[in-house]
Amino acid sequence: MAVGSSNDFDLVVLGAGTGGYTAAFRAAQLGLRVALVDEDKVGGTCLHRGCIPTKALLESAEMVNRARHLKDYGVVLAGEPEIDYATIAGRRDAVVKRMWTGLRSLVDKNKVTWVAGRGRLDGPNRVRVRQPGEDGTPGAGGERILQATDVIIATGSRVKSLPGLVPDGKVIVTSDDILRLTDRPASIVIVGAGAVGVEFASFYHDIGTAVTLLEYLPGIVPLEDRDVSQLVERSFTKRGIKVITKARFDVAAVKTSKSGVRLTVGPEGGPTEEISAELMLVATGRAANTEEIGLETTKVEVERGVIKVNGKMRTREPHVYAIGDVIGGLWLAHTAAHEGIVAAHTIAGEKDVPEIDYSEQPKATYCRPEIASIGLTEAQCQERGLPYKVGKVPFQAIAKAIIGGEYEGFAKVIKNTETGDTLGVHLVGPHATDLIAEASLGFELEATPWEIGAATHPHPTLSEILGEAALAVDGRSINF
Secondary structure, three states: OOOOOOOOEEEEEOOOOOHHHHHHHHHHOOOOOOOEEEOOOOOOHHHHHHHHHOOOOOOHHHHHHHHHOOHHHOOOOOOOOOOHHHHHHHHHHHHHHHHHHHHHHHHHHHOOOOOOOEEOOOOEEEEEEEOOOOOOOOOOOEEEEEEEEEEEOOOOOOEOOOOOOOOOOOEEOHHHHOOOOOOOOOOEEEEEEOOOHHHHHHHHHHHHHEEEEEEOOOOOOOOOOHHHHHHHHHHHHHHHEEEEEEEEHHHHHHHHHHHHOEEEEOOOOOOOOEEEEEEEEEEEEEEEEOOOHEEEEEEEEEOEEEEEOOOEEEOOOOOOOOOOHHOOOOOHHHHHHHHHHHHHHHHOOOOOOEEEHHHHOOOOEEOOEEEEEEEEEEHHHHHOOOOOEEEEHHHHOOOHHHHHHHOOOEEEEEEEEEOOOEEEEEEEEEHHHHHHHHHHHHHHHOOOOHHHOOOOOOOOOOOOOHHHHHHHHOOOOOOO
């Protein structure tokens, strides 16, 4: 593209979530004139209704769990810890506000033009924005037209439910609804045991809510390695979370009342039971926001509800790109950010911009125990006919885990026996979501398990688990 063209902007980014603002900031750093358009606050779902508020809740739950075990560390407090949910919710909101305030300042720091309002494409190089009025009324502020050489669509996604199961925001709720609650339910049934489902199951159980977790597939966190899924299910069951896999129930037969929800559920082909709960959380995935954004005025192609792009985030319409949840894939905030960076560098005219290898994008789930992974699972290696072997070391072999009192879980490293390449790394246990960063760097640098294991891991630290597991691939673990 030509920087400094006669258009209003070199780039207009439609949507200010993690992917959108990352793309806007990077493009501005590369010298482009950038406008960032959104009808909501900068930060999008991740900051305001997803990643950040849920992790703030989980941090409070972790504090509750540790408080219950303080006597194990020689700290004695009278009685059981009490839950002040209003304070938990207030802290959640304070964390979001603090992060949003900082992010808002970065818009100005990067000299990005913020355009508040609902934008939609009017052809490939024009964005019409319905601006809010002074009182915030949508569209009352008139329309602004932005001319752009290039456009990035980053309109994100929204929660979705099962067909026929309509959330009412009171008894049947979504993750959006639940983050607005200021009281703790006495009981909850969670439909869907992916990342969102298991995080809320873990949170609510730790603060004293009776939890039932339903998963249609044979195992919870079904996208993770089977060993990880099995361990987390055992852990949840041991803690007192009721887990039902292969769960089946008739959506039409779900009954709601002022006191809660009632349904009959059971594993496929097995006995059924009636479950009652104060709340039902539907955590069955998300849908891309592709409607009413003007795609029909372009050549952009939508397939199975998401926008089709190539490895450089280009759509079929020249000069229109798409990133984040709106293109499907992993539906992860950090992946959306990397897609935004790829798109920004491509638009800026840089040559040889590397395409994203989605198998090398890390995943993180913040339940207790935490889950993190990168690369292929064992099942995927088998499906692809890859020759491999595994190194697996439990956290019980790591001194820092014993010291911290949290040693449930393991690290697992998968190696290609022909090429020596690292195929996958899977962690479940304390601070797994932090530890996966080393594996991510290892993938970026094409490090083999032997090279990962040969790097010095300070002692005693939790990071030793990854070094030990990498060495265990060849039977050379020192401490296990």
